[in-house]
Amino acid sequence: MSPTASILPLRFSQVGYEAGGKLLLDDISFELESGPRTVILGPNGAGKSLGLRLAHGLIEPTSGAIEWSSADPIFLRSKQAMVFERPVLLRRSAAANIDYALSIHGTPRRERETRVEAALTKTGLSALAERPARVLSAGERQRLAIARAWATEPEVLFLDEPTAALDPAATRAIETLICSIADSGTKIVMTTHDLGQARRLADEILFFSAGRLLEHTPAADFFAEPATGAAKAFLRGELTW
Amino acid sequence: MDDLLGAIQSAIRLMLTLDPDLIEIVALSFEVALLGLGLAALVGLPLGAALALFRFPGHNLAVVAMNALMGLPPVVVGLFVYLLLSRSGPLGSLGWLFTAKAMILAQFLLVLPIIAALTRQVVADLAQEYDEQLRSLGVGPARAIPTLLWDGRYQLVTTLLAGFGRAIGEVGAVLVVGGNIAHVSRVMTTAITLETSRGDLSLALALGIILLLMSLLVSAAATFASRLAATIDG
Amino acid sequence: MVIPTLARLCRAAIVTALVALSMNGERTLAGDPPFITLASTTSTENSGLLAYLTPKFREVTGIDVRVVAVGTGQALRMGRSGDADVVLVHDRASEDAFVAAGYGIERRDVMYNDFVILGPRDDPASIRETSNAPRALAKLAEGRHTFLSRGDDSGTHKAEMRLWALAEVDPRPASGTWYRETGSGMGATLNTASAMNAYTLSDRGTWLSFRNRGDLEILVEGDPPLNNPYGAILVNPERHPHVKAELGRKFVEWLVSDAGQKAIDDFRIDGQQLFFSNRNAEK
Numbered sequence: 097m098s099p100t101a102s103i104l105p106l107r108f109s110q111v112g113y114e115a116g117g118k119l120l121l122d123d124i125s126f127e128l129e130s131g132p133r134t135v136i137l138g139p140n141g142a143g144k145s146l147g148l149r150l151a152h153g154l155i156e157p158t159s160g161a162i163e164w165s166s167a168d169p170i171f172l173r174s175k176q177a178m179v180f181e182r183p184v185l186l187r188r189s190a191a192a193n194i195d196y197a198l199s200i201h202g203t204p205r206r207e208r209e210t211r212v213e214a215a216l217t218k219t220g221l222s223a224l225a226e227r228p229a230r231v232l233s234a235g236e237r238q239r240l241a242i243a244r245a246w247a248t249e250p251e252v253l254f255l256d257e258p259t260a261a262l263d264p265a266a267t268r269a270i271e272t273l274i275c276s277i278a279d280s281g282t283k284i285v286m287t288t289h290d291l292g293q294a295r296r297l298a299d300e301i302l303f304f305s306a307g308r309l310l311e312h313t314p315a316a317d318f319f320a321e322p323a324t325g326a327a328k329a330f331l332r333g334e335l336t337w
Numbered sequence: 338m339d340d341l342l343g344a345i346q347s348a349i350r351l352m353l354t355l356d357p358d359l360i361e362i363v364a365l366s367f368e369v370a371l372l373g374l375g376l377a378a379l380v381g382l383p384l385g386a387a388l389a390l391f392r393f394p395g396h397n398l399a400v401v402a403m404n405a406l407m408g409l410p411p412v413v414v415g416l417f418v419y420l421l422l423s424r425s426g427p428l429g430s431l432g433w434l435f436t437a438k439a440m441i442l443a444q445f446l447l448v449l450p451i452i453a454a455l456t457r458q459v460v461a462d463l464a465q466e467y468d469e470q471l472r473s474l475g476v477g478p479a480r481a482i483p484t485l486l487w488d489g490r491y492q493l494v495t496t497l498l499a500g501f502g503r504a505i506g507e508v509g510a511v512l513v514v515g516g517n518i519a520h521v522s523r524v525m526t527t528a529i530t531l532e533t534s535r536g537d538l539s540l541a542l543a544l545g546i547i548l549l550l551m552s553l554l555v556s557a558a559a560t561f562a563s564r565l566a567a568t569i570d571g
Numbered sequence: 572m573v574i575p576t577l578a579r580l581c582r583a584a585i586v587t588a589l590v591a592l593s594m595n596g597e598r599t600l601a602g603d604p605p606f607i608t609l610a611s612t613t614s615t616e617n618s619g620l621l622a623y624l625t626p627k628f629r630e631v632t633g634i635d636v637r638v639v640a641v642g643t644g645q646a647l648r649m650g651r652s653g654d655a656d657v658v659l660v661h662d663r664a665s666e667d668a669f670v671a672a673g674y675g676i677e678r679r680d681v682m683y684n685d686f687v688i689l690g691p692r693d694d695p696a697s698i699r700e701t702s703n704a705p706r707a708l709a710k711l712a713e714g715r716h717t718f719l720s721r722g723d724d725s726g727t728h729k730a731e732m733r734l735w736a737l738a739e740v741d742p743r744p745a746s747g748t749w750y751r752e753t754g755s756g757m758g759a760t761l762n763t764a765s766a767m768n769a770y771t772l773s774d775r776g777t778w779l780s781f782r783n784r785g786d787l788e789i790l791v792e793g794d795p796p797l798n799n800p801y802g803a804i805l806v807n808p809e810r811h812p813h814v815k816a817e818l819g820r821k822f823v824e825w826l827v828s829d830a831g832q833k834a835i836d837d838f839r840i841d842g843q844q845l846f847f848s849n850r851n852a853e854k
Contacts, residue, residue, distance in 0.1 A: 149469075152473060154473065170475075173475045177473070177474075180469065180470060180473075184466060184467050184470035186487075186488055187487070187488040187490070187570055187571075188487075197474050200475050200476055200480065201474075201475065229571075230571030231571035232571075423653075423654050424652055424811055424813060425652035425654075426652075429653070434654055435608060435637060435654070516637070518637040518638060518639060519638070521637050531617070533758065533759070534613065534756050534757070534759050535617050535758055535781065535782065536758060536762060536765075536781040536782040536783035536784070537782045537783070538762075538782070538783050
């Protein structure tokens with residue numbers, strides 16, 4: 097398996113997910129190519145986050161299939177990274193958090209130092225390198241989580257509501273960061289319930305509602321003319337959940 | 338009442354005069370307890386973490402057994418080690434019986450289940466929070482053992498203190514395997530037992546007070562240090 | 572900053588622990604003077620006799636004596652399994668059986684003291700009037716007065732059982748009523764007797780050095796059946812090759828030598844002699 101080989105496209109075929117007798121996701125089918133920034137949009141409880149976890153392989157679908165272009169689970173894991181809504185940072189310095197991810201990733205020790213520095217610089221955290229990760233502010237923590245994910249040079253970066261708990265300034269910083277990462281060739285797949293954010297970041301939209309995928313369209317089309325009633329209501333800001 | 342007052346007086350006197358016999362006994366007590374604890378931690382921390390992170394047939398049984406062993410009477414551990422180390426026992430040729438080594442071995446066995454069981458709990462709680470993040474990073478259960486032990490270090494200080502308390506305060510095991518030999522295997526608790534059997538209750542109680550103060554000191558220092566570090570670390 | 576410091580501290584602690592452990596090993600292997608392990612009874616240890624005798628022996632020979640104080644029964648068991656080099660005990664019958672079974676050799680009479688019957692000062696059983704120990708015990712049984720037995724297979728316990736046999740009373744069926752078996756050492760039993768104001772049998776040495784007397788005092792003493800002889804036996808090196816026969820023999824020889832015997836007679840608590848060397852017995 098060449099390290100430059102691509103794991104995309106990602107294909108969901110009639111994926112369903114059931115827990116506790118409830119069907120949380122039903123009959124989800126789509127395909128993601130490399131390139132466009134994909135935003136999974138929808139109201140709370142639509143199953144966006146669940147879809148992301150399924151894609152990232154943290155949980156298994158109860159029906160249907162999820163396929164990448166590679167079947168090697170270790171290779172797949174090494175080419176993806178995920179930033180959680182509330183990322184767990186290890187109880188060590190910011191730099192050590194990134195170094196840890198790199199060491200798990202199998203990066204040789206002599207390369208790690210430069211890559212840790214690069215990741216800190218990219219996320220604007222250089223001055224905080226030796227600060228314990230747990231005492232950083234919410235925005236800094238989120239940036240560190242992105243730095244940690246980005247440092248391993250993933251082909252696909254999943255982000256689950258990356259700015260849900262942040263103020264506007266911190267949100268802007270994260271969005272700029274996401275754009276810059278996308279520009280350097282990393283596939284972005286993120287969830288959000290924030291319409292403004294979706295408008296600013298999305299190239300294509302996966303619109304989820306009540307456990308179903310209702311629309312999969314280029315962002316411009318989605319915002320100009322949503323095809324479903326639920327999407328229209330969501331864009332109007334009605335509470336549909 | 339006289340005995341109680343006398344006990345406090347002689348405790349103060351013993352400490353102020355730095356009675357050399359007392360210093361020797363206190364030093365041996367701490368040496369034995371800390372080495373037993375250290376060895377138990379070397380084995381018990383990874384063992385407890387592994388129990389929290391790996392699932393295998395008989396896992397529940399192992400957890401229940403570990404929890405039950407926490408309540409093992411020290412004298413039973415003492416007897417077991419005694420029979421093991423007796424010249425007629427399987428490890429008799431080591432010549433460890435009635436030495437500090439036998440006491441360290443006994444306390445190692447006594448403290449091990451406490452460290453392992455409490456560590457398992459700490460790591461299991463932590464693992465719930467870390468599970469998805471670690472799996473996302475590609476961390477398997479084996480690699481997660483040192484990671485979670487290190488991240489749980491402040492809670493684990495309490496675990497180690499529990500083990501230390503058990504070791505420094507027990508008499509049943511060290512009396513049986515150490516023999517309470519003066520200048521060789523006499524520790525605070527066996528000295529207290531000896532003075533009690535001599536009917537010198539106030540001296541026995543004085544030794545008890547000193548033991549309490551010493552353990553209090555250790556516990557306070559460890560708790561304070563870990564609190565401080567935890568505050569700085571977040 | 573803090574974290575690397577903590578990591579360093581942890582590492583330092585582990586290294587220190589391992590170094591200390593290895594030094595602990597050296598200390599007991601190489602650095603120590605030669606020593607023997609003596610299994611003896613609580614009476615000789617608690618009274619302070621052995622703490623008085625062993626430094627004198629070390630002065631002469633350079634040999635350390637490590638004393639493990641248990642009951643006579645357990646001391647002999649320690650000898651049997653090879654966990655002691657010499658035993659110093661006080662139950663002639665079991666001593667002879669020990670030697671006959673080949674576990675020990677060269678039994679020597681060392682010293683004696685005596686047992687005393689203790690009880691509350693007001694003596695509700697009125698045994699103070701009798702100087703006959705078995706008869707005193709019979710009176711206790713008759714009046715069902717609380718009597719504490721060691722019940723631990725020690726030399727004192729065995730002496731007590733012989734006294735009951737002489738009194739033609741079997742107290743064991745009454746165990747748990749007026750006859751109480753503590754299953755503990757002499758000191759613990761005396762603490763219990765003092766708290767319960769009960770009768771009990773003790774060796775004189777432990778009693779004289781015992782502090783927590785409460786209302787107890789000696790009620791019966793001086794009767795020949797209360798005699799309490801101590802014997803020293805070398806554990807048979809043919810059974811247990813690791814036994815330090817040479818060093819152990821030196822100790823036994825010293826105990827029965829003029830110097831050892833004089834030291835035993837010189838030992839006093841509050842001016843009272845607790846143990847009587849065997850040379851007195853022969854006079």
